Amino acid sequence: MSAAIAIGPADPRYPPRLLDLAHPPDPLWVRGEIAVPLERAVSIVGTRRATGYGLRVARELAAAAAAAGIVVVSGLAQGIDSAAHEGALERGRTVAVLGQGIAAYLARTNARRRRLAAEIVRAGALIAEYPPDAPAKDWTFARRNATIAALAEVVIVVEAPSDSGALITAAEARRLRRPLYAVPGPIGVAACAGSNALIASGEARALTGAEMLLASLGLASDGAVRRTDGDTGRILDALAASPLDPDALAKRLGLAAPALAQTLARLVISGEVRPCPDGRFARR
Amino acid sequence: MRDRAPIATDVIGESRSPTPEVKVRAVARVWACALWGLETALVTVEVDVANGLPAFVVVGLPDAAVQEARERVRAAIRNSGYEFPLRRVTVNLAPAERRKEGTGFDLAIALGILRASGQLAVDVEALCLGELALDGALRPVRGTMPRVRHALARGIAAALLASANAGEAAACGADAYGFGSLREAVDHVAGSARVAPTVAPAPAPPERPAVDLADIAGQETPKRALEIAAAGAHSLLLVGPPGTGKTMLARALPSLLPPLDHDEALAASAVHSVAGLVDPRHPLLRSRPFRAPHHTASPLALVGGGSPPRPGEVSLAHCGVLFLDELAEFSPSVLDTLREPLEERSITISRAGGAATYPARFLLVAAMNPCPCGHLGDPAVECRCLPDAVERYRGRLSGPLLDRIDLRVNVPRVPYERLRDEGRESSATVRGRVLAARERMAARLVGTARRTNAELTVADIRRWCRVDDDGETLLGAAIRERRLSARGYHRLLRVARTVADLAGSDQIRADDVAVALLMRA
Known part of the structure; x- marks a missing residue:
């Protein structure tokens, strides 16, 4: 990986949207494709303690945006952030905004996110407003969350409990008058309390899917919703809300588990359904 | 197993009938058995009592526990009312080149010494296993079963053991005699107080499974x-x-x-x-x-x-x-x-x-x-x-x-x-299907040491795991899309083979492959 470079607000390579902030980062440290943060972007943020549903939605939204040429911005934390980066990398480009120095982050994080970071550098950029070796502090993440809001045209909160850092990003999006969307979640699930509250208070609009996200950016969705019929479609529908064990899946479909095996196996092979390490099955 | 094959050996000498007059023999030989893991070997405990300064030496690669047998045996002999010979006593555990472990040789050594010193008038024609207490009591030892089975295979049908071990020996089919002490064992061998062979214990009633x-x-x-x-x-x-x-x-x-x-x-x-x-x-x-x-x-x-x-x-x-x-x-x-x-x-x-x-x-x-x-x-x-x-x-x-x-x-x-x-x-119903499937496996693997599908070799898999067309398509897709490794592929086929066996099918069908795929770790 190449070393990070520092750019000031006067630099033509400086992302112009960051100038909307009261105190734009100066300098901004960038590692990767320096031009990517200048392009059209959407921020997708959320909790680290995400549900299986939230992870899938983050991944799908990010993939749809990236496929339409929109850069996906997030914070490279566990949970929703990582799912958004991974989804974006499947189809396009993504930018991770770190709450500490880039070198400090890479030195401290686990192998899985270090790999993810390397892929992001290849297909986008890691950016930070702190010098490479600056350690993480509580307040550095709060500022980073605001930067994430500023860097995008549209901000989406996928899942956030009521004390989530993603709500800082939401508040900053309101201040900067960026369109703010939240993905509605089930009542009573702690991971969705904060994001649901954003919808309830009218601060955020409820996001109903990738088409709505693309429409908010003035883009048409790439195609009609894929409708799959028969058992395949019913399995995918049943798994839409959360991962299920085979017995629960069979019961929901009113089938015996053996009758399900072949269809489910085909979905696993095609990658539309993913076996979880605990033996349940999840939609990808 | 019961018929007494002649003991194929150089060991036991001339007269086997109890003779009234005490006859001192130069070297006494008694059978014991060494154990390494589950590997067993018959050991001849040779005891020589010779003139010389009083000494008691054990040779033949004894480990610490066998070395200590000297102290136990000396005390047990004395405390059982016999005399420990005040001469040079040499015990050899043959074959001498492998290390002998544990306390199971005590009884054989003691009987050998009594025989060699003339206090026991007859040869001991049985496998002797047991640890001696200082007061002459006989204690059970671990590993009775493999040792008795080994001796049986070598034609030694009788076994002298601690009472607690006699059941184990009897269950293996040996003529097992259990004793509480060295004295009882000597009296039995000498014929002055014979003990009846232990009856093989009735097998335990089949246990009810913990969970159905x-x-x-x-x-x-x-x-x-x-x-x-x-x-x-x-x-x-x-x-x-x-x-x-x-x-x-x-x-x-x-x-x-x-x-x-x-x-x-x-x-x-x-x-x-x-x-x-x-x-x-x-x-x-x-x-x-x-x-x-x-x-x-x-x-x-x-x-x-x-x-x-x-x-x-x-x-x-x-x-x-x-x-x-x-x-x-x-x-x-x-x-x-x-x-x-x-x-x-x-x-x-x-x-x-x-x-x-x-x-x-x-x-x-x-x-x-x-x-x-x-x-x-x-x-x-x-x-x-x-x-x-x-x-x-x-x-x-x-x-x-x-x-x-x-x-x-x-x-x-x-x-x-x-x-x-x-x-x-119920478990019984499912077990019926399992037994039927096992029979199919056994029929396939007849003549090999393998019994179950989990043990199928790659050659077995090639021969026995034929997949129908639909299943082949599914497998091909799994290998392509899921990057199944060769090991994973074989494991998948072994499981699919079992699923088909449970269904009573000779060919592996797509459904069987699917079930195996979904349960793959």
């Missing part, structure tokens, strides 16, 4: 996985929140397995005998062992070892089930030691004095929580684990171990209303 499948509500897929595991001897991992019945499912597994046949019972009982775990009333195991070591177990406890080496849990589970609950809590170094027994179906413990090999053909069932708090995917309790913590938790299981686990299923929490479901299958 019919006791478990719901859990169709885990039950199906148990059935497949039982039929093909495939290893199984159960993943689910605490309290969902993982342990109960594992404990139901023995009720699905075929009964122990005689050879298996002898093999499994021999390991228990070496470990000193035989129930003297019912020395032969009747039901398959079910071993559930705690997750704090050391490598030594799990695979065996120590000095003298003792069999570990993997060997005590020979022919039965090894259940590892809370698999992720076992230390990684302990789990790593499982690789050899899983691969070789035996474990060799190498030490300075030689290697001991124990059999370890067990069916592995493991259970674990899905995450550190245990509630990932649990509808009843919200999981509070961060994704990284979940990943670290699962990371404790090494790839090579997971690679050797054939089946993995989720054990979900069963909703309350389904706890009262009706029409559950």
